[in-house]
Amino acid sequence: xxxxxxxxxxxxxxxxxxxxxxxxxxxxxxxxxxxxxxxxxxxxxxxxxxxxxxxxxxxxxxxxxxxxxxxxxxxxxxxxxxxxxxxxxxxxxxxxxxxxxxxxxxxxxxxxxxxxxxxxxxxxxxxxxxxxxxxxxxxxxxxxxxxxxxxxxxxxxxxxxxxxxxxxxxxxxxxxxxxxxxxxxxxxxxxxxxxxxxxxxxxxxxxxxxxxxxxxxxxxxxxxxxxxxxxxxxxxxxxxxxxxxxxxxxxxxxxxxxxxxxxxxxxxxxxxxxxxxxxxxxxxxxxxxxxxxxxxxxxxxxxxxxxxxxxxxxxxxxxxxxxxxxxxxxxxxxxxxxxxxxxxxxxxxxxxxxxxxxxxxxxxxxxxxxxxxxxxxxxxxxxxxxxxxxxxxxxxxxxxxxxxxxxxxxxxxxxxxxxxxxxxxxxxxxxxxxxxxxxxxxxxxxxxxxxxxxxxxxxxx
Amino acid sequence: xxxxxxxxxxxxxxxxxxxxxxxxxxxxxxxxxxxxxxxxxxxxxxxxxxxxxxxxxxxxxxxxxxxxxxxxxxxxxxxxxxxxxxxxxxxxxxxxxxxxxxxxxxxxxxxxxxxxxxxxxxxxxxxxxxxxxxxxxxxxxxxxxxxxxxxxxxxxxxxxxxxxxxxxxxxxxxxxxxxxxxxxxxxxxxxxxxxxxxxxxxxxxxxxxxxxxxxxxxxxxxxxxxxxxxxxxxxxxxxxxxxxxxxxxxxxxxxxxxxxxxxxxxxxxxxxxxxxxxxxxxxxxxxxxxxxxxxxxxxxxxxxxxxxxxxxxxxxxxxxxxxxxxxxxxxxxxxxxxxxxxxxxxxxxxxxxxxxxxxxxxxxxxxxxxxxxxxxxxxxxxxxxxxxxxxxxxxxxxxxxxxxxxxxxxxxxxxxxxxxxxxxxxxxxxxxxxxxxxxxxxxxxxxxxxxxxxxxxxxxx
Numbered sequence: 001x002x003x004x005x006x007x008x009x010x011x012x013x014x015x016x017x018x019x020x021x022x023x024x025x026x027x028x029x030x031x032x033x034x035x036x037x038x039x040x041x042x043x044x045x046x047x048x049x050x051x052x053x054x055x056x057x058x059x060x061x062x063x064x065x066x067x068x069x070x071x072x073x074x075x076x077x078x079x080x081x082x083x084x085x086x087x088x089x090x091x092x093x094x095x096x097x098x099x100x101x102x103x104x105x106x107x108x109x110x111x112x113x114x115x116x117x118x119x120x121x122x123x124x125x126x127x128x129x130x131x132x133x134x135x136x137x138x139x140x141x142x143x144x145x146x147x148x149x150x151x152x153x154x155x156x157x158x159x160x161x162x163x164x165x166x167x168x169x170x171x172x173x174x175x176x177x178x179x180x181x182x183x184x185x186x187x188x189x190x191x192x193x194x195x196x197x198x199x200x201x202x203x204x205x206x207x208x209x210x211x212x213x214x215x216x217x218x219x220x221x222x223x224x225x226x227x228x229x230x231x232x233x234x235x236x237x238x239x240x241x242x243x244x245x246x247x248x249x250x251x252x253x254x255x256x257x258x259x260x261x262x263x264x265x266x267x268x269x270x271x272x273x274x275x276x277x278x279x280x281x282x283x284x285x286x287x288x289x290x291x292x293x294x295x296x297x298x299x300x301x302x303x304x305x306x307x308x309x310x311x312x313x314x315x316x317x318x319x320x321x322x323x324x325x326x327x328x329x330x331x332x333x334x335x336x337x338x339x340x341x342x343x344x345x346x347x348x349x350x351x352x353x354x355x356x357x358x359x360x361x362x363x364x365x366x367x368x369x370x371x372x373x374x375x376x377x378x379x380x381x382x383x384x385x386x387x388x389x390x391x392x393x394x395x396x397x398x399x400x401x402x403x404x405x406x407x408x409x410x411x412x413x414x415x416x417x418x419x420x421x422x423x424x425x426x427x428x429x430x431x432x433x434x435x436x437x438x439x440x441x442x443x444x445x446x447x448x449x450x451x452x453x454x455x456x457x458x459x460x461x
Numbered sequence: 462x463x464x465x466x467x468x469x470x471x472x473x474x475x476x477x478x479x480x481x482x483x484x485x486x487x488x489x490x491x492x493x494x495x496x497x498x499x500x501x502x503x504x505x506x507x508x509x510x511x512x513x514x515x516x517x518x519x520x521x522x523x524x525x526x527x528x529x530x531x532x533x534x535x536x537x538x539x540x541x542x543x544x545x546x547x548x549x550x551x552x553x554x555x556x557x558x559x560x561x562x563x564x565x566x567x568x569x570x571x572x573x574x575x576x577x578x579x580x581x582x583x584x585x586x587x588x589x590x591x592x593x594x595x596x597x598x599x600x601x602x603x604x605x606x607x608x609x610x611x612x613x614x615x616x617x618x619x620x621x622x623x624x625x626x627x628x629x630x631x632x633x634x635x636x637x638x639x640x641x642x643x644x645x646x647x648x649x650x651x652x653x654x655x656x657x658x659x660x661x662x663x664x665x666x667x668x669x670x671x672x673x674x675x676x677x678x679x680x681x682x683x684x685x686x687x688x689x690x691x692x693x694x695x696x697x698x699x700x701x702x703x704x705x706x707x708x709x710x711x712x713x714x715x716x717x718x719x720x721x722x723x724x725x726x727x728x729x730x731x732x733x734x735x736x737x738x739x740x741x742x743x744x745x746x747x748x749x750x751x752x753x754x755x756x757x758x759x760x761x762x763x764x765x766x767x768x769x770x771x772x773x774x775x776x777x778x779x780x781x782x783x784x785x786x787x788x789x790x791x792x793x794x795x796x797x798x799x800x801x802x803x804x805x806x807x808x809x810x811x812x813x814x815x816x817x818x819x820x821x822x823x824x825x826x827x828x829x830x831x832x833x834x835x836x837x838x839x840x841x842x843x844x845x846x847x848x849x850x851x852x853x854x855x856x857x858x859x860x861x862x863x864x865x866x867x868x869x870x871x872x873x874x875x876x877x878x879x880x881x882x883x884x885x886x887x888x889x890x891x892x893x894x895x896x897x898x899x900x901x902x903x904x905x906x907x908x909x910x911x912x913x914x915x916x917x918x919x920x921x922x
Contacts, residue, residue: 285751
C-alpha cells in the first residue's frame with residue numbers, strides 16, 4: 001500500500017490535536033476503520049484521528065489539503081454501501097468522541113448536537129422532554145452520518161427522512177474554513193439551500209461538526225399491528241391501498257416469508273412464516289383507533305390471514321427489535337456468506353410489480369435472499385447472499401442487483417432510497433442522473449477541488 | 462434606458478419561437494412585467510417571451526448566453542420582494558402559457574405539471590381525485606414561482622413548504638442545456654440534492670420547465686376555529702403552547718387588531734377587532750375533535766375572550782378569503798401608500814418577544830402597520846406602510862424593517878421565511894449568512910458564470 005502519512009506527517013498531525021493520543025495507527029484501529037457493514041472491499045486508512053472540537057477538525061482539513069492527503073469522516077460505521085470506507089487511504093476522522101448534546105431547547109422543539117452522537121442516545125435523553133427525533137435507520141447510527149446519508153428508516157412514511165429535521169449545521173470545508181448554514185427558524189427562503197445540499201452528500205463536500213435538529217412531540221398514543229398474507233403481492237397491494245388513502249402510519253414494513261423465518265430463528269419468535277406487514281400508528285387515541293380500523297379493513301379486503309393489533313409495549317418492542325436485526329438474522333441463516341443489499345425506491349403504485357420482479361429474478365438466478373422494505377415509501381431491500389469464495393455466486397448477486405436497479409429506474413424510481421451511493425451504487429449514477437451527474441461533479445469540484453474528501457464515493461471512477 | 466435587445470435581436474428571438482407573436486414589446490406588456498406586488502423600483506424589460514415548451518426555453522437561454530442579455534423567469538407576478546422584476550432589463554420569460562397538467566398519477570399521489578400552472582387551478586383539478594397540493598401562499602401564484610421561492614403559506618405549519626413536495630424537475634440551465642433532477646420515488650439518497658438547491662433559488666440558477674409534485678390525500682375532516690384575545694401577547698403565547706404540545710394544526714394564523722379592522726372594512730365582516738387566531742385542523746373526525754378541544758383549553762387558559770369553532774364551510778371560506786386578501790385590505794385602509802412587508806421567522810418560543818419588539822418599534826417610529834403571521838411556524842409579517850411622496854416615511858419604514866430583521870437574526874431566526882430574498886432582502890444576506898454567502902456566490906458562478914439569470918436578486922451588489 002502506498003504510504004500516504006509518513007512518520008513526519010504523523011507527528012505533524014499529532015501536534016494539531018490537543019492530545020496527541022487521539023491520533024492512532026495501531027493495526028487494530030486501522031482494521032476497525034477499514035470496513036462498514038457492507039461487503040465492499042476493505043481498505044485501511046493510514047491513520048485515524050478522534051477530534052474533540054471544530055478547531056481540531058479545521059486544522060486536520062487544512063493539513064490534508066496542504067499535503068493532498070485523502071480524508072474520510074466516520075460516524076458509527078453502520079452504513080451498508082461502503083460510505084465511510086477510506087477507499088483511497090489517508091486519514092479517517094472518527095467523530096465518535098464528539099457526541100455531546102450541546103443544548104436541548106424543548107420550548108423550541110429543537111436540539112443542538114455534536115455529529116458523533118447516536119440517534120438512539122439522543123432519543124433516550126429527549127424522552128423526559130416528551131420529544132423525539134423521528135428518523136430511525138435501525139442500526140445505532142451517528143447523527144452526523146445519518147444526515148450525511150439522509151437516512152430514512154422505518155418511520156419515514158409518516159415523518160420523512162433526516163433532511164427534513166435539519167434546521168442548521170456547522171460545516172468544515174476542505175481546507176479548513178468553518179461555515180454555518182441554516183437558522184433555528186422552522187422555515188426559511190433565505191438564499192440557497194446549502195444545508196439541504198450537504199444532507200445526503202456522504203461526507204464528500206466537508207465535515208459536519210455540529211447539527212441543529214428539529215424535533216417532534218412524542219405522540220400521545222402509539223399502536224402496532226402485525227398482519228400476515230398468503231402471498232407477497234397481497235401484502236404489497238395492502239400497502240398501496242393504505243398509502244393511496246392518505247393514511248400515514250408511523251411505520252409500514254413489509255417482510256417476506258424468508259425474513260420472518262430468519263427473525264423467528266434469530267430471536268426465538270414464533271411468527272407465522274408468511275409475508276407479513278408490521279404497522280405502527282401514532283397520534284391521539286381517537287385518531288390511532290380510526291387508522292387501525294381502516295388498516296384492518298384494507299388488509300382483510302386484500303385477503304389477510306389475520307390482523308393482530310392491541311399488542312402490548314413489550315411485544316411491540318420485540319417485533320421492532322426483530323425487524324431492526326433482520327440483517328443479522330438473515331446473515332445467521334447464511335453462515336459464511338456476505339450480502340449485497342439493494343435499496344431501490346419506486347412510486348408507490350409500482351411496488352407490487354417491482355417486488356414481483358425482484359422475486360422472479362432471485363428465483364431465476366437461484367439466490368436466497370429476504371425481501372423487506374419500508375413499503376409505505378415504495379422503498380425495499382433485498383439481501384442478495386453469496387459465498388465470497390464462489391466467484392459465480394458473487395456474479396449472480398451482482399447481476400440480480402443490477403437488474404433490480406435497472407427495473408426501478410425504468411419505473412421512475414431511484415437506485416437508493418436511504419442507504420446512499422457509497423461505493424456500491426456508483427455504477428448506477430450515470431443511468432439514474434444522466435446529464436445532471438456532470439453538474440454534480442462540478443459541484444464537487446467547487447467544494448473540493450483536490451478531490452480529497454471521502455474519495456471514491458458517489459461518482460463512478 | 463440602455464437598449465439590450467435591438468431590432469435585429471428582436472427578430473432573432475422571434476425566430477426562436479414557433480410563433481413569433483409570442484415575443485412582445487408593447488409598452489403595456491413591458492409595463493406589466495416591470496413590477497410584482499412589492500414596492501420595489503420598477504424596471505422595464507426589453508422584451509417578453511411566452512414560451513410554450515422546453516425546447517423554446519432552451520433556445521432562448523442559449524441566445525441570451527451568447528448575446529450576454531439578462532433573462533428573468535416570470536410566474537404570476539404575485540411575489541412580494543421584487544423576485545421577478547427584471548432589474549437589469551433584458552428578456553422576461555413569462556411562463557404562464559406553459560400551464561398544463563401533464564399527468565395526474567393519483568395512484569402514486571403525484572402530478573406532473575408545467576411551471577406556469579397556478580396552485581389554485583391545480584387544486585381545483587385535483588379535488589375529484591381526493592388529492593391536494595398543500596402549499597398555499599394566499600395569492601394565486603404559479604407553481605414554478607412557488608418552487609423557485611420555496612413558498613410556504615398558511616398550511617405550512619402542518620404540511621411544510623413547497624420544497625417538501627418537489628419530487629423531480631426539469632431545469633433549463635443558462636446556455637440552454639436541459640437536465641432532469643430527482644425521481645418519482647418518495648425518497649432518495651442518490652447523489653447530491655440538486656432539486657432541493659433549485660427550490661428557493663429564485664430563478665437565479667436556471668429556468669424550471671417541468672415539475673413533478675408529491676400530493677397529499679384530502680383529509681376526511683376539516684374544522685376551523687376563530688379565537689380573540691385581549692392582547693397580542695396572549696395570542697402569541699397560545700400559539701407557542703399549541704406548537705410545543707406537538708399539535709400540528711393545518712393553519713395557525715395570528716392577526717392583530719389592525720388586521721381584523723382592515724379585513725372587516727374590506728370584506729364587510731363584523732369580527733371583533735381584537736388580536737385573533739384563525740385555526741384549522743385536518744384529520745379524521747376523532748382526531749380533529751381532540752385537537753379542537755386541546756386548542757380551546759389552551760386558548761382559554763391563556764385568557765381568550767371567546768373560542769368559536771363549528772363554523773360552516775361558507776363561513777370558513779369567507780374567513781380564509783379575508784385572510785388571503787389582507788394585503789389588499791390593509792392597502793385599502795392606507796390609500797396612496799405603499800408597504801414594505803417584513804417576513805422574518807424565529808424559533809417558536811421567541812415569537813411573543815419578537816412580536817412585542819415589532820409592535821414597540823412601530824409605535825416608536827409612528828408607523829401604522831398590520832401584524833399577521835403564520836405563527837405556528839414562528840413566521841410573521843408586518844406591513845410597513847409609507848407615503849411614497851414622503852421621504853421620511855420611507856426612511857422610517859426602512860428603519861423598522863432593518864430593526865425587525867436584526868432582532869430576528871439575533872434570536873436565531875431568518876430574514877425571510879417564505880417570500881424569498883428578491884431585491885428587498887439582499888441587504889440582510891451578509892449578516893444572516895456570513896461566510897456561507899461567499900459559497901453561495903461561488904455556486905451561482907458555477908451555474909451562471911455570466912450572471913445573466915435574474916440578476917440583482919439574492920446577492921447584495
